[in-house]
Amino acid sequence: MEAFTTHTGRAVPLRRSNVDTDQIIPAHWLKKVTRDGFEDGLFEAWRKDSSFVLNQPAYQGATVLVAGPDFGTGSSREHAVWALQNFGFKAVISSRFADIFRGNSLKNGLLTVVLEQPVVDALWEIAESDPTAEITVDLERRQVRATTPDGAALTADFELDENSRWRLLNGLDDISLTLQNEADIASYEATRPAFKPRTITA
Template sequence: MEPITELRGHAVPLAISDVDTDQIIPSEWLKRVERTGFGEGLFSEWRQDPEFVLNNEQFAGSTILIARENFGVGSSREHAVWALMDYGFRVVISPRFGDIFRNNSLKVGLLPVELSGQEVQQLLDIVTREPATEILVDLESQRVSVPGASLEFRFLIDPTAKARLLAGLDEIGISLTKEAKIRDYEQHRPPWTPSLLVD
């Protein structure tokens, strides 16, 4: 997992509320067994409309998605997060996320940033007006800023999740930081207890 410390990039304004995971990645894409290649299916039904924001070349290469409230609600599919990341997004900004979507995001390195509805609307307005606007998301200081517009907003994040994202550690990576202790335990454990290591 890539560490997230500070991300500077352009944003896509998705001015839609109540975006559920079926809309993020439609069910026909769930037949894939890999964790890659889902970017092509991101919002695939909506992308059939030539006017949909992701079809606008001005927003190509954006790494931040800004949406209205209740982003990622609905079913618990991890594929929604994989699709966003495979497409190139590293941060999603919204006033409120589905709980399972938020947890899935934090586990694989997609940063969900919650701002107030008013703050999100300010960002949507700016990016819609000026697609080339650069946005800075600083996880260390927990701030979102628009340097060109002198805007800055604070966001909250669970301290444990923040530490993991800053270090670029998923749950397996966290376990591997304890590898020396695990091996020491294995070497000294009573022989009748189950082994944790596979040679």
């Protein structure tokens, strides 16, 4: 996984709630067997509308998505995370994320940042009043920083558990970490009851 320490970039205001993973990447894209090449499928249906925010020239090249509550609901498809990353997003900010999407994002180095809705509102205003305004997402300090249209500094702390933060900062691979405890797995396996189901009988 790619490490995430701090990122500064322009933001896209996506004023929609309940953005489900079918919207992020429609099902027909899921037939691909790779982790890349999903950028053209990102928000495919909405991008057919020329006024959709991602189509506006001012937001081209933006790397931080600021979305409404309950982002990433629905299907467990990790392709949603890959599509956002393939398109160029480094971080997504929302007041609430669906659990599976959040887990998938953190395993791929796409930082999902939970901020209170009033802060999200303020970030929307910043990105809408000046699409060139930059937002900094600082994982080391667990802080989002920006400048409001009237020139005031916006600083918002966010929470992320220490273990997830450590893995992201160092770009650590979960499987390698788990396999360091292989002996624990083997000893657990030795104590499993005989009645537990098996898909293949020896």
